[in-house]
Amino acid sequence: MNAPDGRRAAASRTRADTVAVWLRGGLLVIFLAVLVALPLTAGAFELRLANLVGMYGLVVLGLVLLTGYGGLASLGQAAFVGSGAYTAAILASRFGLNPWLSIVAGVLLSLVLAWLIGLVTLRLKGHYLALATLAWGLVITGVLRNWMGVTGGNTGFGSATGNRIPPLTFLGEELRGDRVYFILVWGCVLLALWLLSNLLRSRTGRAIKSLRTGAIAAASFGVDVQRTKMITFLIAAGLAAVAGGLHTYRELFIVPGLAGLNASIDYLIMAVIGGLTSIWGALAGAGIFVLLKEQLQQWLPRIVGRTGNYEIIAFGFILILVLQYARRGLVPMLDSLLPRMPPRPVKHDAAPLPAREVDRSPGALLELRGVTRSFGGLTAVNDLSFAVERGSIVGLIGPNGAGKTTAFNLITGVLSPDSGSITFNGAAIGSRAPHRIAALGLARTFQHLNLNPGMSLIENVALGAYARTRSGLLGGMLGLDHAEEESVRSEAVRHLRRVGLDEDPHARADSLPLGKVRLLEVARALMADPVLLLLDEPAAGLRRHEKEDLKRLVRNLKADGVTVLLVEHDMDVVMDLVDTLVVMNHGNKLAEGPPAVVRHDPAVIEAYLGREVA
Amino acid sequence: MFDIPLILLFEGLTNGAIYALMALGIVVLYSVTGVINVAQGEFVMLSALSVASLLAGQVPGTVYLVVAGLVLWAVYDVIARLRAGQPLRALVAAVVPLAVAAATYLVVVLAAGANLPYLALILLAVALTTLLGPICYRVIIQPLPRASVLVFLIMTIGLHLALTGLGLAFWGPQPYTIPPFQRGGVRFGAVYLDGQDLWLFGISALLLVGLWFFFGRTLWGKALRAAAVNRLGARLSGISVVKAGSVAFTLSVFLSAVAGVLITPITKMVYDFGFMLGLKGFVGAIIGGLANPAIAVLGALFVGVAEQFSAFYISSAYKDVLVFLLIIPVLLMRSLQHLDFEEHVE
Numbered sequence: 001m002n003a004p005d006g007r008r009a010a011a012s013r014t015r016a017d018t019v020a021v022w023l024r025g026g027l028l029v030i031f032l033a034v035l036v037a038l039p040l041t042a043g044a045f046e047l048r049l050a051n052l053v054g055m056y057g058l059v060v061l062g063l064v065l066l067t068g069y070g071g072l073a074s075l076g077q078a079a080f081v082g083s084g085a086y087t088a089a090i091l092a093s094r095f096g097l098n099p100w101l102s103i104v105a106g107v108l109l110s111l112v113l114a115w116l117i118g119l120v121t122l123r124l125k126g127h128y129l130a131l132a133t134l135a136w137g138l139v140i141t142g143v144l145r146n147w148m149g150v151t152g153g154n155t156g157f158g159s160a161t162g163n164r165i166p167p168l169t170f171l172g173e174e175l176r177g178d179r180v181y182f183i184l185v186w187g188c189v190l191l192a193l194w195l196l197s198n199l200l201r202s203r204t205g206r207a208i209k210s211l212r213t214g215a216i217a218a219a220s221f222g223v224d225v226q227r228t229k230m231i232t233f234l235i236a237a238g239l240a241a242v243a244g245g246l247h248t249y250r251e252l253f254i255v256p257g258l259a260g261l262n263a264s265i266d267y268l269i270m271a272v273i274g275g276l277t278s279i280w281g282a283l284a285g286a287g288i289f290v291l292l293k294e295q296l297q298q299w300l301p302r303i304v305g306r307t308g309n310y311e312i313i314a315f316g317f318i319l320i321l322v323l324q325y326a327r328r329g330l331v332p333m334l335d336s337l338l339p340r341m342p343p344r345p346v347k348h349d350a351a352p353l354p355a356r357e358v359d360r361s362p363g364a365l366l367e368l369r370g371v372t373r374s375f376g377g378l379t380a381v382n383d384l385s386f387a388v389e390r391g392s393i394v395g396l397i398g399p400n401g402a403g404k405t406t407a408f409n410l411i412t413g414v415l416s417p418d419s420g421s422i423t424f425n426g427a428a429i430g431s432r433a434p435h436r437i438a439a440l441g442l443a444r445t446f447q448h449l450n451l452n453p454g455m456s457l458i459e460n461v462a463l464g465a466y467a468r469t470r471s472g473l474l475g476g477m478l479g480l481d482h483a484e485e486e487s488v489r490s491e492a493v494r495h496l497r498r499v500g501l502d503e504d505p506h507a508r509a510d511s512l513p514l515g516k517v518r519l520l521e522v523a524r525a526l527m528a529d530p531v532l533l534l535l536d537e538p539a540a541g542l543r544r545h546e547k548e549d550l551k552r553l554v555r556n557l558k559a560d561g562v563t564v565l566l567v568e569h570d571m572d573v574v575m576d577l578v579d580t581l582v583v584m585n586h587g588n589k590l591a592e593g594p595p596a597v598v599r600h601d602p603a604v605i606e607a608y609l610g611r612e613v614a
Numbered sequence: 615m616f617d618i619p620l621i622l623l624f625e626g627l628t629n630g631a632i633y634a635l636m637a638l639g640i641v642v643l644y645s646v647t648g649v650i651n652v653a654q655g656e657f658v659m660l661s662a663l664s665v666a667s668l669l670a671g672q673v674p675g676t677v678y679l680v681v682a683g684l685v686l687w688a689v690y691d692v693i694a695r696l697r698a699g700q701p702l703r704a705l706v707a708a709v710v711p712l713a714v715a716a717a718t719y720l721v722v723v724l725a726a727g728a729n730l731p732y733l734a735l736i737l738l739a740v741a742l743t744t745l746l747g748p749i750c751y752r753v754i755i756q757p758l759p760r761a762s763v764l765v766f767l768i769m770t771i772g773l774h775l776a777l778t779g780l781g782l783a784f785w786g787p788q789p790y791t792i793p794p795f796q797r798g799g800v801r802f803g804a805v806y807l808d809g810q811d812l813w814l815f816g817i818s819a820l821l822l823v824g825l826w827f828f829f830g831r832t833l834w835g836k837a838l839r840a841a842a843v844n845r846l847g848a849r850l851s852g853i854s855v856v857k858a859g860s861v862a863f864t865l866s867v868f869l870s871a872v873a874g875v876l877i878t879p880i881t882k883m884v885y886d887f888g889f890m891l892g893l894k895g896f897v898g899a900i901i902g903g904l905a906n907p908a909i910a911v912l913g914a915l916f917v918g919v920a921e922q923f924s925a926f927y928i929s930s931a932y933k934d935v936l937v938f939l940l941i942i943p944v945l946l947m948r949s950l951q952h953l954d955f956e957e958h959v960e
Contacts, residue, residue, distance in 0.1 A: 127764065
């Protein structure tokens with residue numbers, strides 16, 4: 001690219017950026033202006049709907065985080081709305097608790113309930129959470145309907161049934177009526193939007209976003225997947241319970257249907273319509289749902305000629321059709337039509353992340369002793385023993401199905417061995433969870449790519465630093481992680497440059513060709529500042545000069561004191577790089593030694609390289 | 615002194631047999647296609663209420679669903695053929711579903727006015743409802759060959775909503791009943807078994823044995839099992855994943871449809887009652903880990919019995935609550951079993 005062309009491209013990019021800032025900024029200003037104008041000008045009916053949208057929106061925000069980003073579905077969000085609402089109502093009415101505190105109590109109780117459900121389901125496959133929350137919703141509604149003495153049963157709970165719920169008060173003023181309430185509801189919505197968008201940009205957010213697309217990769221970089229799932233589920237349940245508390249004090253009367261399955265399904269419909277991967281989609285979905293339901297409830301009974309909730313027919317078909325033809329939902333689709341916001345520039349002078357001290361003492365860094373693992377009748381790895389010397393490059397080779405990747409999975413904790421021991425840096429890691437092994441300084445790449453295609457290169461690489469960084473959930477939500485994030489981003493760009501991917505660090509990962517994606521995996525692994533780097537077929541799909549670059553990179557890493565264990569089919573790469581070769585066949589170790597020796601081992605030649613021509 | 619437990623046991627087994635048919639349908643469908651069908655129970659309602667309509671000499675709304683679905687099927691097939699650049703085949707593709715639609719409509723309309731014997735109406739209603747199986751598969755599932763379990767799950771929630779709403783529109787909110795297949799009954803000590811109970815046990819048992827034979831001995835059954843174990847491998851050995859999915863969906867809908875005509879003479883049927891039956895089938899299926907049909911059937915029977923006992927000895931108001939709470943210890947047990955990290959990641 002010559003200079004004038006480059007300048008022109010840069011100029012047009014600047015122009016697009018300006019348009020994007022104005023367009024998107026304009027939309028945000030309009031949204032905020034409407035929020036300010038509504039309580040001043042709108043009628044009672046419009047305000048009622050707006051408050052409904054806000055309260056639904058809170059629940060759906062949680063669902064978007066849980067389902068759209070975390071890949072976990074809940075069919076029982078309304079149950080948490082119900083437990084939040086009823087706890088608040090009962091505590092304030094029966095026990096005279098301050099209404100504000102009663103909302104907090106409702107949220108806390110809902111969190112405890114969600115935690116218990118999470119405990120029994122989050123270790124299982126994703127759809128078990130959906131089924132468990134579905135059942136939980138039925139349990140909660142059953143209790144609310146039948147525990148007459150406490151909940152008022154089917155007739156509901158509130159003044160009309162002799163249980164007076166005191167209104168919320170602020171500075172002595174009662175918060176009654178939709179106009180005042182609008183400020184409270186939408187204040188909460190804006191706060192939730194701000195917290196969630198901060199969260200999604202943060203270290204914890206990257207972990208949450210990796211749950212759906214690559215939980216194994218996330219765990220391999222130190223993410224405690226169970227804990228992250230739990231956090232996501234709790235945030236969703238907490239938001240639902242807040243909405244429940246708000247609902248209680250708006251109506252001062254609540255019914256069990258609030259917690260029912262139909263309500264849970266409504267929230268799901270809103271999330272799907274608005275777009276499961278967009279926090280703005282949550283609000284759009286809630287808005288469209290409320291307006292559409294209003295219209296359908298007027299028109300459909302006239303068509304059928306009988307009263308009834310026929311709108312569910314329409315919503316049922318809408319759900320199916322949206323998933324078939326517009327699966328991303330409304331807001332993400334509109335979002336892709338607008339020009340992209342310019343990425344936040346990377347501060348190259350940010351403080352570096354703390355680096356590990358390099359240990360160059362001789363001895364084995366990784367040692368496998370008699371490791372065996374079978375799947376049903378198939379023994380994938382059988383009595384495997386070998387050691388990786390600190391500071392060396394060891395190649396693990398063998399024909400397809402020899403058990404190399406299983407060995408990688410055993411070392412990284414994705415699988416646990418049936419017998420045998422694995423020691424890393426003096427610690428027995430055989431039965432440890434992947435994220436705890438990663439924290440010891442072990443990083444890997446994946447043969448079957450395991451990146452988040454929707455995140456930028458920078459974000460994908462940044463996940464690699466998870467175990468090295470500290471920012472927690474709260475810090476991320478409140479935006480207190482700026483300094484650390486700047487360090488992470490600048491180091492991510494450095495590693496991208498190291499593997500030759502620094503042309504556009506803000507591009508999405510799915511815009512890269514296959515070979516380059518492998519390099520992205522390598523950059524992410526480097527981001528972990530590993531003591532031991534496990535590379536699973538890094539050269540597959542690379543061109544000749546890229547392979548040369550890769551070899552140079554691995555040699556440089558060795559010079560920096562990183563130990564490398566390499567699975568690779570490209571013999572050229574392997575023979576050039578490694579100090580020691582371990583050859584596997586049918587799960588067994590066939591040979592071990594310097595490449596020059598192994599190369600002439602008759603067993604290896606026969607099993608792997610083919611019979612040598614005399 | 616064992617009279618009451620014995621009566622409860624048989625009542626429980628009656629319901630449990632129905633849940634077992636649901637659970638079996640759920641497990642078969644999930645294993646083969648990855649679809650968790652939340653709308654499993656809606657087909658119970660459709661077949662039962664179709665019988666009620668036919669008995670009253672009316673055309674059941676189900677037929678409009680079938681016709682509309684088949685028209686949509688034709689449209690999908692024509693579009694697929696045209697896209698593949700085969701205009702002649704497009705014409706042929708349209709003919710088959712449309713002909714089936716016309717024939718179904720004619721048969722049902724004629725049958726509704728023809729004063730047919732009860733058994734014929736039952737068979738017709740079951741067949742009509744079962745037709746919805748391949749239709750649902752073609753129209754809802756097949757267009758998304760690579761969707762995740764989660765997407766399918768949400769889509770069948772849509773199906774549940776649509777079918778429930780249509781049930782309300784076709785039949786209204788009132789309960790319907792249909793006569794038992796046979797009057798009279800048998801007494802075993804304290805337990806009096808209605809003729810319908812015997813039919814229910816007999817046909818359920820027959821279906822279980824039939825399915826066991828189908829999956830264990832026939833080529834089709836083995837192909838389905840192969841598709842359940844490994845979809846790619848099945849395709850490589852010449853099994854059409856689409857066909858396997860369609861057969862699995864049809865089979866599971868058929869089981870629901872039969873359940874509908876078996877249970878309605880005992881319990882009556884309302885437009886939203888099928889859903890509850892389906893959910894209790896889910897509890898049984900979850901006990902079987904959504905994978906093991908035999909344990910799912912036993913689990914479903916257990917759900918039926920537990921429901922009766924808890925209704926009698928603990929509280930009839932809380933019997934549903936207790937049934938759905940059952941899945942918590944089941945899931946806990948599964949969670950505590952030693953699992954590789956890889957296994958709980960989808």
